[in-house]
Amino acid sequence: MKAVAVTPGTPHSVHLTDIEKPTLDQVDDGLGVLVKVLKVGVDATDREINDALYGNAPTGDKHLVIGHESFGIVEAVGPNVKRVKPGDFVTATVRRPGGSIYDLIGTNDMTSEETYYERGINLRHGFLTEYFVDEEEYIVRVPAGLKHLHVLMEPMSCAAKAIHQAYEAQRRMKVWRPKLAYVQGAGQIGLLATLVLKLQGLEVFTIARGEGPNLKSEIVEGMEATYVSTKQTPLADLVKQTGKPDLIVDATGSSRLAFEAMEHVGHNGVVVWTGITGGDKKTEIPSDNINLDWVLGNKLLLGSVNANRTHFESGIRDLALGDMMYPGVLAKILTNPVDGLDNYAEMMRLLVEDDDALKVFVNVADE
Structure with missing residues (x-):
């Protein structure tokens, strides 16, 4: 399947690559969730990773799939998954645990370790691809009534x-x-x-x-x-x-x-x-x-950096209330859609050159 990646340490290396489609058995204990990616937001972080200012590939890989602002639909779940089901709209948290006490209690965003793991940013592949699999703990359900705000879940x-x-x-x-x-x-x-x-x-x-x-x-x-x-x-x-x-x-x-x-x-x-x-x-x-x-x-x-699932959940509640309090306002943030992973060059051009591009996002697939 297609993915947009960089070669960490090499400036302006963004490219389209082919990676293996993930499977549920990559997650232990029947807790895997397979997500079909619908949209991915990109921002200055992705631009700076492409500029080789920071970012590292997962161990054993030479490339890093970028994109940390996900929105998709659940396609399949492991037998022990309880929080989501096929057909649910979801986003995913970004930080993954290390070994500190803060990581072990679910506050991965507050790790005390120097090395951190973030999908699409450092040592973990991101979401600018067609499918991803993750553990149920890191998948956050998005109400269908908020799907028009899709990639705002992570920045929120x-x-x-x-x-x-x-x-x-x-x-x-x-x-x-x-x-x-x-x-x-x-x-x-x-x-x-x-x-x-x-x-x-x-x-x-x-x-x-x-x-x-x-x-x-x-x-x-x-x-x-x-x-x-x-x-x-x-x-x-x-x-x-x-x-x-x-x-x-x-x-x-x-x-x-x-x-x-x-x-x-x-x-x-x-x-x-x-x-x-x-x-x-x-x-x-x-x-x-x-x-x-x-x-x-x-x-x-x-x-304050990044967020854990409790912040995703409270942010989604605020988005829901805000969308009711101020109808139509929040959707105006979503300014610049790019159709398809193949158009990664246009995605990056908007991030680099267009000062009016308030929110760039990639339409990866239809529902």
Whole structure:
């Protein structure tokens, strides 16, 4: 069967390859699930893997099948599978366990080991292929009523986890009731974080470079949040207008902006970093002022990567509620379909060249 892969360590090596179709007996104890892939979302992670910034092939292979945002339909299940059945729409989690205590209790996304295993990213093949098999534990059912949002399930899980982790960490405050939040970045993670925060009842300002009106501002305003262009209103000026936020979620992919957020969060507040920056860029920051303000203000910096099934499940619930609260808004994120695995070059071109490509996804097969 067809698959889109890279040769890790070799820049711009994305190619179409042929791999063996998986079978249920690849999973022990009758817990295998065979999924026919319908759609796969791609993002900056796939572009950076193709740029050879990171990513490794599974042991014994020279290639890595990419694509970590899956949506498919169950074709067959092992005899001991209980959670899903043939005909169910599903997505799959990305991180797979290592050997730490956190991996062993199902929180693979919080591993304490240096080596991590992620489908389509590191040491495990991804989903840009026709079929995949995985253990029931890593398969998450998607309601049929949400199939029009298909590949948003995985990025939504990342947004849901980031905000959940902030609330979990703030139990240290005994009482923490944030009212004002900034989201830096209006890509898919930023927009979905905006949704989660709105559903939590916060006043949300979503901050991006582009001047509105544009598609991103339309989506933000459709969720009853406020879109702010830094070309029109620098961050420092926004803080003067609103006061310091209780929570800032950075989803820009810019280390400079991630550090800048530390200058603006309020007392007892949290900054959550969700972006990954590959490179060696250096940024000058007012470290003395930040150090003083953070210690005296009891502030918290939190990194959040990936998600486990509990975050997938809570994210799916928020997508369902958000789709009812703001009808038609979330589907606008899905901007750029690419038909077929054969068109992998166009997929990568959109990721590299098209700044307006908010969400690129591949239509692998029909139901």
